[in-house]
Amino acid sequence: MSEVKRIATRQGYGEALAELGEEYKNLVVMDADLAESTKTIMFGKKFPERFFDCGIAEGNMVSMAAGLASTGKIVFASSFAMFATGRAYEQIRNSVGYPALNVKIAATHGGITVGEDGATHQCLEDVALMRNIPGMVVCVPSDVIEAKAAVRAAIEYEGPVFLRFGRSAVPVINDRPDYKFELGKGIVLKEGTDVTIIATGIVVESAMEAAKKLEAEGVSAEVINIHTIKPIDEELVIASAKKTGKVVTVEEHSVIGGLGSAVCDVICRYNPVPVLKIGVQDEFGTSASAAVLMKEYKLDADGVYEQVKAFL
Amino acid sequence: MNNLELQKIANEVRKGIIISTHAAKAGHPGGSMSAADIFTYLYFEEMQNIDPANPKNPDRDRFVLSKGHTAPGLYAALALKGFFPFEDLVKLRKLHSYLQGHPDMKATPGVDMSTGSLGQGISAAVGMALAARIDQKDYRVYTLLGDGEIEEGQVWEAAMYAGHKKVDNLVAIIDNNGLQIDGKIEDVCSPYPIDKKFEAFNWHVINADAHDFDSLRAAFAEAKTVKGMPTAIICKSVKGKGVSFMENQASWHGVAPNDEQYEKAMAELEKAGEELCQK
Ligand SMILES: Cc1ncc(C[n+]2csc(CCOP(=O)(O)OP(=O)(O)O)c2C)c(N)n1
Ligand SMILES: [Mg+2]
Numbered sequence: 001m002s003e004v005k006r007i008a009t010r011q012g013y014g015e016a017l018a019e020l021g022e023e024y025k026n027l028v029v030m031d032a033d034l035a036e037s038t039k040t041i042m043f044g045k046k047f048p049e050r051f052f053d054c055g056i057a058e059g060n061m062v063s064m065a066a067g068l069a070s071t072g073k074i075v076f077a078s079s080f081a082m083f084a085t086g087r088a089y090e091q092i093r094n095s096v097g098y099p100a101l102n103v104k105i106a107a108t109h110g111g112i113t114v115g116e117d118g119a120t121h122q123c124l125e126d127v128a129l130m131r132n133i134p135g136m137v138v139c140v141p142s143d144v145i146e147a148k149a150a151v152r153a154a155i156e157y158e159g160p161v162f163l164r165f166g167r168s169a170v171p172v173i174n175d176r177p178d179y180k181f182e183l184g185k186g187i188v189l190k191e192g193t194d195v196t197i198i199a200t201g202i203v204v205e206s207a208m209e210a211a212k213k214l215e216a217e218g219v220s221a222e223v224i225n226i227h228t229i230k231p232i233d234e235e236l237v238i239a240s241a242k243k244t245g246k247v248v249t250v251e252e253h254s255v256i257g258g259l260g261s262a263v264c265d266v267i268c269r270y271n272p273v274p275v276l277k278i279g280v281q282d283e284f285g286t287s288a289s290a291a292v293l294m295k296e297y298k299l300d301a302d303g304v305y306e307q308v309k310a311f312l
Numbered sequence: 313m314n315n316l317e318l319q320k321i322a323n324e325v326r327k328g329i330i331i332s333t334h335a336a337k338a339g340h341p342g343g344s345m346s347a348a349d350i351f352t353y354l355y356f357e358e359m360q361n362i363d364p365a366n367p368k369n370p371d372r373d374r375f376v377l378s379k380g381h382t383a384p385g386l387y388a389a390l391a392l393k394g395f396f397p398f399e400d401l402v403k404l405r406k407l408h409s410y411l412q413g414h415p416d417m418k419a420t421p422g423v424d425m426s427t428g429s430l431g432q433g434i435s436a437a438v439g440m441a442l443a444a445r446i447d448q449k450d451y452r453v454y455t456l457l458g459d460g461e462i463e464e465g466q467v468w469e470a471a472m473y474a475g476h477k478k479v480d481n482l483v484a485i486i487d488n489n490g491l492q493i494d495g496k497i498e499d500v501c502s503p504y505p506i507d508k509k510f511e512a513f514n515w516h517v518i519n520a521d522a523h524d525f526d527s528l529r530a531a532f533a534e535a536k537t538v539k540g541m542p543t544a545i546i547c548k549s550v551k552g553k554g555v556s557f558m559e560n561q562a563s564w565h566g567v568a569p570n571d572e573q574y575e576k577a578m579a580e581l582e583k584a585g586e587e588l589c590q591k
Contacts, residue, residue, distance in 0.1 A: 031494075033492050034493060036494065053494050055460070055463035055492070056430050056460050056461060056463040056464050056492065056501075057464055057501065059465060082429065083429065116337075117338075117381075117414065119412070120414045286407070286412065287407070288406060288408075293407075296407060
């Protein structure tokens with residue numbers, strides 16, 4: 001097997017912005033003193049007149065983004081997920097969500113893989129916060145290829161979008177000729193009959209690896225990548241749940257309000273089956289390297305495998 | 313304590329910053345180094361009733377590290393003060409460590425407030441100062457902010473309220489090292505003039521040199537005499553102060569020294585320490 005390439009999804013975000021800035025002359029990018037980390041600097045260097053580093057002032061940035069968008073600009077506003085969605089939550093709800101303006105809240109450093117900075121910087125609630133805002137599209141890419149595709153789709157879609165990218169380098173898993181990204185459409189990565197594993201973001205890879213281990217033991221797991229948590233691909237979720245009768249969700253996020261909750265909303269209504277929500281259980285993160293934390297919070301392949309097994 | 317003694321401690325604080333961030337392979341040396349003398353002055357000269365044997369003494373002065381990313385500097389000062397062993401600094405940012413990446417008041421003895429999200433610490437400090445008033449206690453509250461941090465609107469909400477309430481047991485120290493992450497503060501989103509802004513919010517303002525203990529001593533002494541308004545001490549500083557290759561470099565904001573840089577930095581600090589001993 002050739003060695004797997006590892007690239008952070010935020011890298012894809014930065015590259016996509018810098019590329020698409022040529023095509024879309026009304027694309028504007030904003031940041032809050034984290035341009036190197038979020039990678040918006042790649043756009044900022046190429047298009048300085050359409051780039052605003054707003055300083056450490058996330059609330060102001062988001063409402064300024066709303067003003068820019070009201071004149072017809074497509075605006076990406078970036079910071080770490082904690083500050084983009086946490087500090088500026090109410091500005092997003094009332095200045096962006098309510099008027100349905102064309103602002104994309106593009107947050108990097110989501111989840112525990114922020115690593116050593118610890119709990120204050122590890123946002124485990126961003127998807128929950130954004131999913132609750134009426135009309136907000138919520139998208140969590142699983143690798144650099146999906147990240148780039150999601151940025152383009154967010155630009156082509158008119159209205160508020162939340163995009164979540166990660167800090168750490170993760171395996172490239174979507175490098176195949178038939179890969180196709182469509183907002184709101186889940187992707188079946190592996191078909192199966194015994195259990196459905198629905199994952200989002202960088203832990204899609206953990207889910208795939210876990211499924212391989214289960215397969216070796218005679219358990220046939222279906223794996224679905226839900227990159228768009230809202231609107232969620234109801235049809236796909238229901239069909240798979242009907243087929244397997246058991247659902248596991250996997251996310252690098254609190255199990256309260258994220259992918260697991262979104263899947264339960266659909267399943268409870270149309271086809272109740274037992275659901276196991278794998279993620280961070282009602283607790284804060286902590287300081288350590290990303291790899292150590294993935295193990296500690298049982299979000300690596302082994303952790304997912306063990307939890308699914310115990311559930312079956 | 314005399315200046316020489318304080319200088320020696322500050323040099324040890326700087327070593328602690330280098331040792332801990334090197335061991336963690338992560339963390340924020342730049343803003344920790346610029347504030348090393350301030351941490352030292354606060355914990356070894358200024359603050360009252362700070363007792364490692366009784367870290368929760370209700371009469372103690374409080375300190376809120378509003379620029380929480382510079383925890384390595386605070387941890388080093390607390391260790392030297394006796395709250396925990398200096399040797400433990402290598403546990404910074406490790407799994408299950410009591411030395412979290414950003415200050416955690418539940419985990420670390422001597423830490424008065426959990427911080428890390430910029431702009432919130434000063435508000436917590438105002439709250440503590442108001443509590444002293446309710447309880448008719450005469451403890452004082454100190455908070456340290458970054459000069460990039462004061463771009464946050466919340467800082468000015470806190471400043472307005474503290475000025476309005478005439479909270480005179482509160483001292484806000486601004487570490488004016490001129491740099492934030494994306495570059496010079498005046499290039500990103502200039503907060504200047506900082507002194508005039510605090511004055512306009514009804515604060516008493518003192519300008520000081522963050523690396524001169526005479527200047528710090530005079531500033532904190534003056535602050536004690538101020539009645540009817542909070543005090544802001546704006547400290548001109550050098551980010552990365554004490555290690556030649558870190559000084560005034562925005563790139564040293566949030567990266568740890570590697571093995572080679574660690575050796576170089578420690579050699580410089582050892583030498584500085586020896587020179588102080590010869591004085
Ligand atoms: C609300 C919030 N936004 C962004 C960050 C990320 N961040 C950490 S340190 C920093 C720059 C701080 O610069 P400054 O206040 O000047 O600190 P110093 O130079 O003393 O290190 C930023 C943007 C944060 N911790 N909190
Ligand atoms: Mg600064």
